[in-house]
Amino acid sequence: MTDTTELWLIIVALGLGSFGLRFAFLGLVGDRAMPEWVLRHLRYTAVAVIPALVAPLVLWPTATGGEPDATRLAAAAATFAVGYLTKNVFAAMGVGATVLVSLSLLL
Amino acid sequence: MAAGTAMSSYWRGVRDGLPFLAVVGPFAMLFGVLATEAGLAVHETMGFSIVVIAGAAQFTALQLINENAPTLVVIASALAVNLRMAMYSASITPHLGPLPLWKRGIAAYFLVDQTYAQSILDYEKNPDQTTSEKFAYFLGVMTPICPPWYLFTFLGAVLGESIPPSLGLDFALPIAFLAMVGPMLRTPAHRIAALAAVLLALAFAWLPYNMGLLVAGLGGMMAGAQAEVRLGIKL
Numbered sequence: 322m323t324d325t326t327e328l329w330l331i332i333v334a335l336g337l338g339s340f341g342l343r344f345a346f347l348g349l350v351g352d353r354a355m356p357e358w359v360l361r362h363l364r365y366t367a368v369a370v371i372p373a374l375v376a377p378l379v380l381w382p383t384a385t386g387g388e389p390d391a392t393r394l395a396a397a398a399a400t401f402a403v404g405y406l407t408k409n410v411f412a413a414m415g416v417g418a419t420v421l422v423s424l425s426l427l428l
Numbered sequence: 429m430a431a432g433t434a435m436s437s438y439w440r441g442v443r444d445g446l447p448f449l450a451v452v453g454p455f456a457m458l459f460g461v462l463a464t465e466a467g468l469a470v471h472e473t474m475g476f477s478i479v480v481i482a483g484a485a486q487f488t489a490l491q492l493i494n495e496n497a498p499t500l501v502v503i504a505s506a507l508a509v510n511l512r513m514a515m516y517s518a519s520i521t522p523h524l525g526p527l528p529l530w531k532r533g534i535a536a537y538f539l540v541d542q543t544y545a546q547s548i549l550d551y552e553k554n555p556d557q558t559t560s561e562k563f564a565y566f567l568g569v570m571t572p573i574c575p576p577w578y579l580f581t582f583l584g585a586v587l588g589e590s591i592p593p594s595l596g597l598d599f600a601l602p603i604a605f606l607a608m609v610g611p612m613l614r615t616p617a618h619r620i621a622a623l624a625a626v627l628l629a630l631a632f633a634w635l636p637y638n639m640g641l642l643v644a645g646l647g648g649m650m651a652g653a654q655a656e657v658r659l660g661i662k663l
Contacts, residue, residue: 325472327499328468328472328493329472329475330499331493331499331502331503331506332472332475332476332479332480333479334503335479335480335482335485335486335503335506335507335510336479336480336481338503338507338510339480339481339482339485339507339510339513340536340537342507342511342514343513343514343516343517343536343537343539344517344532344533344536345517345518346518346521347517347520347521347524347525347532347535347536347539348529348532348536350518350521350525358653360515360518361653361656361657362649362650362652362653363511363512363515363518363649364515364652364653365617365618365621365648365651365652365656366511366512366514366515366645366649367512367515367612368609368612368613368622368625368648369621369624369644369645369647369648369649369652370508370509370512370625370641370645370648371484371509371605371608371609371612372609372622372625372626372629372648373625373626373628373629373640373641373645374488374605374629374641375602375605375606375609376625376626376629376630377629377630377633377640378491378599378601379602379606380630381633382599383495384599393599396603397599397606400603400606400607401606401609401610403607403610404606404608404609404610404611405609405611405613406610407610408610408611409611410451410607410608410611411450411454411607413606413607413610413611414454414603414604414607417603417606417607418600418603421599421603
C-alpha cells in the first residue's frame, strides 16, 4: 500500500493535472483554432485508453494470479455486449454485475 | 442580458442533468467502496473525489496503487486516462471561451464526461443562446452530477467499511469500464481505435508498471485518426 504522503502527492498531482487538461484549451487557447490533426487524435483518446486498460484485467485477472477465469470472462462479455447493443452504460453494468455474482455463486 | 433568462437556462440544465444521477450515484459509491477496500481512509477517498473529480482516472489510480506501482506511474497513467478532458475542453471552447477567466476556471473544474456531453448537445441544438445562458445551462447540468459525486463517494466510503470482501468484487472496476466502452464505439474509426488499443495492450502487457497502457493508448489514437482519414468518416 502506498503511504499517506505518496497518496496525497498522487491526489494533488492528479487534481492539478486533470484541471490543467480541462483548462488547457478553454483557458489558454480561447477562440484560436487548433490543428485538425491534433483534434483528430484527441477524438480517439477515450475509446483507445479505456479498452487498453481493461483488456489485460479481463484476460489475466489479478485475483486469480493472472489465470484466465470463466466467470470473469463471461461477465466481461455480457457487459460489453449489452453496452454495445443498448448503448446504455447503466444496463451494461447491471447485467455484468448480475452475471458475475450469479456465476460466482453457482460455480 | 436579463438575469431571468440565465435562471431559466440554469433550471433547464438541472432538468437535463437529472437523469445522469442514476449513473453517477452508483459509480461514485463504487469508488468509495473500492477505495476503502484498498485501505484508503474516508478523508483520503473524499480528497480523490473532490480534488480530482474524474471517475475513470480515479479508478485507474486506485488500481495502480493496489498494484504498488511507483507514484509517477500512477500519476502518468491516470492522467493518460484523463487526456480526453483536453478534447472536451477544446470542443467546448467555442461556446464558453468568451467568458471571464474565473468563470472558465469554474467550467474547467466541472468539465466531466456527463456535463460535457449534455452541454455540447444542447449548444448544438439551441445555437442562439448567449454565452451567459450557455454558462448558466452548464452550471445547471453540473448541479445534479458533481455534488452527488462527492456525496455518494462519501456514502460508499462509509458503507464500504462494513462490506466484507465478497465474490468477484475485484472485477467491479473492469465491469464499470467495459460498460462505458460499448456506447463509445460509434463509428468504424472508433471500433478500429479500440481494437488496435486492445491488441497493443495485450502485446505490451509485459512492459513494467503498466507502461503498456500508454503505448496502447497512443497506438489506438493513431489507428483511429488514420482510419478516420482513410475511410473518410464524417463526425
